[in-house]
Amino acid sequence: MSRGFEIEFIRRAIHKVYELTARMLPVEVQWLSSDVVKAERLTKRFGELVAVDHVTFTVSKGEVFGFLGPNGAGKTTTIRMLIGILRPDGGRAEVLGLDVEKNGLEVRNRIGVVPEASNVYPDLTVWQNLMFMAELYMVPKQVRKERATNLLEKLGLERFRDVRAGRLSKGLRQRLLLCTALIHEPELLFLDEPTSGLDVQSAHEIRRMLKEMNREHGVTIFLTTHNLREAEEMCDRIGIINRGKLVTISTPTELKEKFAGLRCVEVVFEKDVSPEELSKALGCEVEKRERTLRLYVDDVNECVCKVVDYSKRSNTRITSLNVVQPSLEEAFLRVIGS
Amino acid sequence: MRIRGYVARIWAVAKKDMRIYYLKGPVVIFGMLIPAFLYLAYAVGRNITPQQAIPGIMSMTVFFTSTSVGPVIMPWEARSRTLERLLSSPVNMSMILLGDAAASATFAVALTTAVSLVGLSLKVCTFRLAILAFNLVASALCYSFLGLAMSAYPSDVPATVMMLSSLVKFPMVFISGIFIPIEVMPTPLKMLSLLSPLTYTTELFRASVGLNVQVAPRFAALILAAYTAAVTYVTMRLHKATLSRRFQ
Numbered sequence: 323m324s325r326g327f328e329i330e331f332i333r334r335a336i337h338k339v340y341e342l343t344a345r346m347l348p349v350e351v352q353w354l355s356s357d358v359v360k361a362e363r364l365t366k367r368f369g370e371l372v373a374v375d376h377v378t379f380t381v382s383k384g385e386v387f388g389f390l391g392p393n394g395a396g397k398t399t400t401i402r403m404l405i406g407i408l409r410p411d412g413g414r415a416e417v418l419g420l421d422v423e424k425n426g427l428e429v430r431n432r433i434g435v436v437p438e439a440s441n442v443y444p445d446l447t448v449w450q451n452l453m454f455m456a457e458l459y460m461v462p463k464q465v466r467k468e469r470a471t472n473l474l475e476k477l478g479l480e481r482f483r484d485v486r487a488g489r490l491s492k493g494l495r496q497r498l499l500l501c502t503a504l505i506h507e508p509e510l511l512f513l514d515e516p517t518s519g520l521d522v523q524s525a526h527e528i529r530r531m532l533k534e535m536n537r538e539h540g541v542t543i544f545l546t547t548h549n550l551r552e553a554e555e556m557c558d559r560i561g562i563i564n565r566g567k568l569v570t571i572s573t574p575t576e577l578k579e580k581f582a583g584l585r586c587v588e589v590v591f592e593k594d595v596s597p598e599e600l601s602k603a604l605g606c607e608v609e610k611r612e613r614t615l616r617l618y619v620d621d622v623n624e625c626v627c628k629v630v631d632y633s634k635r636s637n638t639r640i641t642s643l644n645v646v647q648p649s650l651e652e653a654f655l656r657v658i659g660s
Numbered sequence: 661m662r663i664r665g666y667v668a669r670i671w672a673v674a675k676k677d678m679r680i681y682y683l684k685g686p687v688v689i690f691g692m693l694i695p696a697f698l699y700l701a702y703a704v705g706r707n708i709t710p711q712q713a714i715p716g717i718m719s720m721t722v723f724f725t726s727t728s729v730g731p732v733i734m735p736w737e738a739r740s741r742t743l744e745r746l747l748s749s750p751v752n753m754s755m756i757l758l759g760d761a762a763a764s765a766t767f768a769v770a771l772t773t774a775v776s777l778v779g780l781s782l783k784v785c786t787f788r789l790a791i792l793a794f795n796l797v798a799s800a801l802c803y804s805f806l807g808l809a810m811s812a813y814p815s816d817v818p819a820t821v822m823m824l825s826s827l828v829k830f831p832m833v834f835i836s837g838i839f840i841p842i843e844v845m846p847t848p849l850k851m852l853s854l855l856s857p858l859t860y861t862t863e864l865f866r867a868s869v870g871l872n873v874q875v876a877p878r879f880a881a882l883i884l885a886a887y888t889a890a891v892t893y894v895t896m897r898l899h900k901a902t903l904s905r906r907f908q
Contacts, residue, residue, distance in 0.1 A: 458750060
């Protein structure tokens with residue numbers, strides 16, 4: 323028996339024992355110890371197109387998980403399968419310990435969703451929209467009004483209470499959508515590009531609210547976004563999907579270290595130095611952006627020493643020298659490119 | 661999930677539909693104005709007694725009103741992007757369709773009851789209430805689901821679905837004994853009329869005001885109930901089958 327096989331066998335055995343024990347525990351205790359989202363070889367085809375291709379991942383309780391990918395990568399289809407509104411063609415999904423296909427209603431009753439291409443009812447007022455959702459989620463009548471009032475206040479919508487939702491700006495409508503997803507106090511939130519197309523202030527406000535919910539109430543958040551700074555700021559872990567395939571899952575820091583690859587040093591000399599000359603002298607890739615020369619290197623310290631040496635040798639003073647941290651955007655582009 | 665939960669959610673969807681769709685343009689035009697003018701165009705100048713007119717008007721009203729709300733809801737919700745939000749909440753397609761049908765049927769029952777009250781207040785006819793009540797509810801549900809079946813075609817343009825439903829609705833009106841009594845129809849048309857559920861609705865309305873009928877009321881009621889069950893089942897299957905195409 324090969325060593326790899328042995329390890330896999332032991333890993334599976336431990337997992338099985340853990341799963342069986344977890345099921346014997348009371349429901350409240352189960353959630354202390356298990357993943358809240360489990361996707362196992364999830365697959366969805368639309369005719370010839372494989373929209374989601376054997377995607378496997380887990381999301382732990384209390385985590386903010388970012389799901390990134392270019393347009394048409396399969397993010398929204400994955401969410402639709404996870405919340406049970408699209409049936410997968412292969413694999414299975416488990417949310418809050420429940421099989422999504424068998425317990426779709428129960429799952430949706432315990433999660434909050436802000437779908438990507440969604441809207442509140444434009445013909446209903448802000449209050450009517452909230453009350454409608456409260457009825458669907460069977461929020462007890464005694465607490466319905468109090469909870470709705472608190473949410474409106476928290477998200478700055480209280481003065482729009484009797485305004486028809488169709489008259490609200492996009493930012494306010496998005497806040498209302500978030501209110502409708504929170505009216506039943508869900509344990510898990512699925513947010514499909516929640517800040518897309520919003521002004522800076524509204525986006526910031528929504529991010530602040532989400533972070534607060536995650537920190538103070540332990541709500542697990544599954545988030546898709548095209549805004550990489552948002553992902554970096556909010557997410558504990560990030561999964562990148564491309565052409566239906568999950569390419570990688572890591573923390574933002576690991577992702578940057580792993581995929582952004584080369585570090586970058588920016589230097590400005592007093593005199594004009596050609597990138598070719600510098601590249602030859604230092605033995606690295608150099609790019610010129612106006613007066614700044616960008617040096618792509620593996621070892622930043624060594625590069626800085628070399629730059630200083632070069633400056634002395636060529637009698638050219640250094641005006642500025644910066645080490646640029648690798649960005650998530652760079653890492654993302656490299657992952658997608660590969 | 662308990663039955664109470666199901667019913668509460670279906671009713672919540674129905675209430676939402678009542679608030680939003682009852683006064684939408686296509687509903688008013690196709691549900692009230694077209695049947696009223698169509699019947700007036702037929703009846704004015706002809707020698708039709710009020711007792712003969714009332715069952716026809718009631719058939720038209722129940723048929724057009726109940727088929728006017730259903731086709732609007734799905735494309736409207738798809739276009740205003742509220743359908744996915746609704747499906748992301750703890751309801752499934754069957755519950756949404758039952759809620760939509762309840763809203764549509766309530767609209768039809770209310771308007772048709774108003775017509776029958778006009779008949780009663782003018783003392784032009786008396787009703788056999790059991791037949792009237794059964795016919796009203798069964799017909800309203802049957803045609804509400806029929807209207808919803810049309811909207812299974814995954815379009816987000818209400819006009820496309822309304823056009824599709826008109827293609828089915830108008831021929832049904834002309835073969836179902838509303839304008840031309842079944843007894844005077846040529847045999848092939850008579851055979852065709854027996855395939856239309858609207859024929860049984862008209863026959864039951866005629867029976868409820870004491871007019872002569874071609875189909876025995878019990879038999880007509882049985883056929884109408886069977887049609888309602890079949891249309892409900894087919895509508896749910898159609899919507900479930902086309903759901904993933906809405907999200908492609």
